[in-house]
Amino acid sequence: MDSSTGFPRPLPRGRTLCDDGLVRPSWASHDALLRSYYDTEWGMPVHDEAGVFERLVLEGFQAGLSWRTVLAKREAFRAAFEGFSPDAVAAFSTVDVERLTRDPGIIRNRRKIEAVISNAHATLAMRNTSEATDGPSHLGEFVWSYRPTHDPRPRSHNEVPTQLPESVALAADLKSRGFKFVGPTTLLALMAAIGIVNTDIVGTHRRPR
Template sequence: MTTAPDSISRCAWCGQDALYQAYHDREWGVPLHDDRSLFELLTLEGAQAGLSWITVLRKRDNYRAAFAGFDPAQVARFGPTDEAALLTNPGIVRNRLKVASTITNARAFLAIQAEFGSFDAWLWRFVDGRPIHNTWADLSQVPASTPLSDALSKALRKRGFRFVGSTICYAFMQSAGLVNDHLTGCFRHLEVAGLSSPA
């Protein structure tokens, strides 16, 4: 835990960075059901592999501009010319495999939407439609992955997604609110636990 100058107790991982704190306070752990936002988070979590989350968070607006506001239908239509242009864009992580995977993942995302009506409907089945509220007191207790993230990773890879290992999937589950991993001493723990999750 960390107590900021504003006297608010937060999960220590967001430190004193204003952008990081805003993300922690307003987004992290909130149950998310909008498909475009879910595609954005899944993309950014994959981009973060091997990097710090704050690095990717600072590039978020650039990602939104580069990837058509994270509209999976538009990203799925990106071709070799678009991919080449993305690799020269200094505002994003210019990793060839990560850029290519975003396009591939958009196509796989659309396939899930076509089959289940929405990615949201497919995703939330992994937690029976309701967030898991953990009660960790210390950051050392929070797992990097779980059997559930293993299952999600396996299911996504089977459907053609890339950069969706179990650790990435667990971070995605945390950020999208499938699990509430705010520490019990964090002011957001009870707030997030009190949020309803539409079926």
């Protein structure tokens, strides 16, 4: 906090008044990178396959870590995983896995790296299967098909859900298709990040009422 101005200024229910006069959830108020992410990207609709695959990769790496840690390494992840192209990542070999476990720019967790490659294969299989069954044509459409009828309306940080019935169902469906690191909490974070469901606290500048 800037002691000379009193900002950021904590407000009740997990919100913060920032020095630009905007109210943000506390998680997005004390760090410039998180503030920018919240203001310009979080919750904005992402429908395309590569965009949804990217967020799935990043949310998978976030498991057990802070989102700030993952976000700071995003460009390194983008370079390591060929711009998050599912086709390119599906072609990775064990040589690439070893290379990535030595890449200091990313989170060098072998299980998560291997999960990204598995998820790329599952993404391609979904694309092919969906075309054959006249269902959603790619991962983006598939994930969006689990959009809830109604958004939650948390009035405080304690009311922000960690799971929804739709994220539980989506997790089970993706796991049955070979996806990894796709638990219900991870998938609700993904759904919120790409605009499928709004979990923002009521009273922020992004969700004033």
